[in-house]
Amino acid sequence: MNFREGDYILLVCEDRRYLKALTKDFSLNYKERVIRFEDIIGKEPGYFINGFYVLRPTLEEIILLGFQRKTQIVYPKDSFYIAFKLGLSKGKRLLEFGVGSGASTAVFSQLAGEVWAYEVREEFYKLAKKNWEKFGLCKNVKIENLDFMSADVEENFFDAVFVDVKEPTLYIQKVWKVLKFGASFATILPTTNQVSNLLKSMENLFCNVEVLEILHRPYKPNPDRLRPQDTMTAHTGYLVFARKRI
Numbered sequence: 001m002n003f004r005e006g007d008y009i010l011l012v013c014e015d016r017r018y019l020k021a022l023t024k025d026f027s028l029n030y031k032e033r034v035i036r037f038e039d040i041i042g043k044e045p046g047y048f049i050n051g052f053y054v055l056r057p058t059l060e061e062i063i064l065l066g067f068q069r070k071t072q073i074v075y076p077k078d079s080f081y082i083a084f085k086l087g088l089s090k091g092k093r094l095l096e097f098g099v100g101s102g103a104s105t106a107v108f109s110q111l112a113g114e115v116w117a118y119e120v121r122e123e124f125y126k127l128a129k130k131n132w133e134k135f136g137l138c139k140n141v142k143i144e145n146l147d148f149m150s151a152d153v154e155e156n157f158f159d160a161v162f163v164d165v166k167e168p169t170l171y172i173q174k175v176w177k178v179l180k181f182g183a184s185f186a187t188i189l190p191t192t193n194q195v196s197n198l199l200k201s202m203e204n205l206f207c208n209v210e211v212l213e214i215l216h217r218p219y220k221p222n223p224d225r226l227r228p229q230d231t232m233t234a235h236t237g238y239l240v241f242a243r244k245r246i
């Protein structure tokens with residue numbers, strides 16, 4: 001579909017990428033180049049003008065370039081993998097607590113049938129909702145401004161859980177109770193000692209435990225000088241996966 005007023009667009013100029021709303025007063029300058037509303041409106045995605053490619057943003061680009069962040073977010077390299085490890089599909093109900101800026105929820109909600117989400121801090125609860133509404137995301141997410149420990153949820157209710165809080169060990173008994181037998185658990189933790197504490201607390205409650213990290217190493221896409229970029233994000237977090245056992 002051709003671009004219309006109000007669409008979000010991704011502009012690519014050399015190695016720069018910009019995510020912008022296509023409003024009547026839109027214009028962008030980079031070096032000597034300029035691109036305006038009237039250059040884009042009615043054009044097809046992939047169009048090239050004045051040194052800019054005009055595209056529709058993917059979910060990854062929306063999260064990385066369009067979401068306002070006031071917390072650490074789960075980066076798409078991790079959240080897309082977590083979504084598959086959780087076995088999400090339209091028939092599944094996911095529990096998530098520690099919603100923060102709403103980045104990981106935006107990924108999971110695309111694959112899950114419904115998401116029950118809890119965020120204890122009001123400012124982040126509002127921020128996540130604002131990020132989702134801006135891009136029309138997370139319509140199947142039921143979010144509450146609540147500490148997960150106060151959430152009133154049935155036992156054996158969820159098919160999967162994603163936990164993104166500092167000390168998941170504090171919640172592990174309740175998490176176990178609200179999951180169905182065999183359901184999937186996932187979390188992300190920045191340090192190995194947090195992982196060790198969590199593993200101890202999971203003994204006799206969970207099976208099929210896996211710990212891993214994802215190294216994402218982008219390359220400069222020059223066919224004659226193909227090589228990795230000079231800098232990379234070396235660490236985001238350790239991912240822990242497990243299944244609820246009897």
Ligand SMILES: C[S@@+](CC[C@H](N)C(=O)[O-])C[C@H]1O[C@@H](n2cnc3c(N)ncnc32)[C@H](O)[C@@H]1O
Nearest residue numbers: 073074098099100101102103104119120147148
């Ligand atoms: C690192 S952020 C989550 C980031 C989020 N996953 C994302 O990708 O945008 C952790 C969040 O957990 C929230 N939190 C901490 N303890 C919680 C609890 N017991 N129940 C609900 N939210 C909690 C914090 O307020 C914070 O916003």
